[in-house]
Amino acid sequence: xxxxxxxxxxxxxxxxxxxxxxxxxxxxxxxxxNNFQFKEPSGLDRKNxxxxxxxxxxxxxxEKKYYSPEMLFSYPxxxxxxxxxxxxxxxxxxxxxRAKTGSLYGVLGLAxxxxxxNEKYVFVFIFNGKANKNLKAQxxxxxxxxxxxx
Numbered sequence: 015x016x017x018x019x020x021x022x023x024x025x026x027x028x029x030x031x032x033x034x035x036x037x038x039x040x041x042x043x044x045x046x047x048n049n050f051q052f053k054e055p056s057g058l059d060r061k062n063x064x065x066x067x068x069x070x071x072x073x074x075x076x077e078k079k080y081y082s083p084e085m086l087f088s089y090p091x092x093x094x095x096x097x098x099x100x101x102x103x104x105x106x107x108x109x110x111x112r113a114k115t116g117s118l119y120g121v122l123g124l125a126x127x128x129x130x131x132n133e134k135y136v137f138v139f140i141f142n143g144k145a146n147k148n149l150k151a152q153x154x155x156x157x158x159x160x161x162x163x164x
Contacts, residue, residue: 017055031055042068045075058116058123066138069125073136089114089126101156106130109163113137120145124155130163 020034039052047068053061076085090096092111093103102111113126125138137159141151 042072045071047071057114058118058121060118060121066140069138070136073125073127073138077136086112086127101152102160104160104164106164111159111163117148120148122148122151122155124152128159128163133163135159135162 017034017038018029018031020037021030022028024037026033035052035055038055042048042050042052047064049065050068051061051063053059076082079085089112090098092098092101092105092113097115098111098113105111109128109130111126111128113124113128116123120143122141123139126136128135128137139151139155139158141148141155143151
């Protein structure tokens with residue numbers, strides 16, 4: 015978990031989850047993200063409350079940071095290894111999709127970047143509904159992304 019290591023960047027001798035969470039909250043506020051609840055740093059969680067617009071803003075701002083290449087490459091690549099390996103089968107060779115997935119019972123999330131030779135898109139999708147509709151929601155997310163970049 016990366017959040018625990020944030021205090022080390024400030025010269026502390028050891029990592030601290032609470033201090034790392036505090037720093038993340040402070041950073042979010044500098045981006046104008048004020049109406050959120052951040053309780054669990056490991057991903058999609060019922061205790062966390064963010065709008066998709068705020069998550070998109072966070073992804074857009076993170077592209078401007080020095081750590082952007084490392085962060086981008088930490089996201090699974092469609093048709094590669096990881097959670098996207100069997101998705102986006104019809105992508106053109108010149109198209110790239112990198113995204114993080116998340117799921118809970120009745121909740122499905124997908125956030126990341128999609129790009130072709132001409133354009134780059136930042137996307138965040140969250141489905142919150144009946145668990146038996148998760149697959150339909152995933153298919154819809156994928157179709158939207160493919161319609162933008164293929």
